[in-house]
Amino acid sequence: MIRIGKLTDYGIVVMTHLARDPAQAVMAASDLAQATSLGPSTVAKLLKVLLRAGLLVSHRGIRGGYSLSRPAEEISVGQIIGAIEGPVVMTECGGQPANKCSMRHVCTAQSHWHRIDDVVREALESLKLEELARPLRLRKAGALQRQPGDQQPADRRRSKRP
Amino acid sequence: MIRIGKLTDYGIVVMTHLARDPAQAVMAASDLAQATSLGPSTVAKLLKVLLRAGLLVSHRGIRGGYSLSRPAEEISVGQIIGAIEGPVVMTECGGQPANKCSMRHVCTAQSHWHRIDDVVREALESLKLEELARPLRLRKAGALQRQPGDQQPADRRRSKRP
DNA sequence: CCTATACAGTACTAAATAGGTCCTGTTTAG
């Protein structure tokens, strides 16, 4: 599989949404959540991670929200993935040289993995957020209602509310 | 992380061991397990998977075991990974066009992911088992370009439980 | 023919990770 996690894909989606905004306006987490039909909590968590990685800037207070810290051309999907999942490596041999890897005694692929990782990293780095944000310009503006077959996280707000 | 699973790494190790044998001799699963210091059951399972994928041939009976089905130059790490983990894709958008992906409504990265996947797949396909099996002590000083402040993502606390 | 050996297939449990929710602060425009 060699997969990236769902969260990371969400991250791409959210970042793309931000990047598409013409005026780089500040957007609140809840707005973003609604726009992407993802769970508000999930989006909030995500945004915090992206903020910490320096990909976003936040504005606190009543009219607060998030916006990109840099132009979309200077943000790569590699950076987004890196922010959410950690360094882009495929094996235990990640980052560190061959002293940390638990199977270095028996595996002869160390240097090769590093090479593979490099290729992947480069491919990911070369794809910029701007490129993702460009093509879609839906004229259909208000289709944010609940979509039946769509992904709707378990809504368990069953607090005992009098 | 974009990681391959441990099993897959084991698979590479086991295959490399097979490939290193000068006479392509048949090796029993238990021997392989001992040689790699992996669990016998784990190795046995792994070998079955690799067999099914056509990368190995098996020899049953009292002097049985496994050997490569093809010369090591014709087996790529991509094939090994594919055998154990399934198709090499990074997102839900794997293989199938954009009908199966659960977030196609909101994500604009479909085609881009396919491109990335292609690059990774190609890199993995170009690295042959023979190349892994060949060098025993390839010590090349300074061959790897390490980036000191490479990524600075959410720091994953890997609790080390002995 | 008989039997020990080693593969074939599958079922199962345990551990690890990822996904998702919630709560308790802090900051700040109005």
Added chain:
DNA sequence: CTAAACAGGACCTATTTAGTACTGTATAGG
């Protein structure tokens, strides 16, 4: 002062992965 919205966690749950076991079946060699 207050409400909106971020900051930073703690927390639980679901899914995936890793690892093991067990019951067959084929076959070389005595």
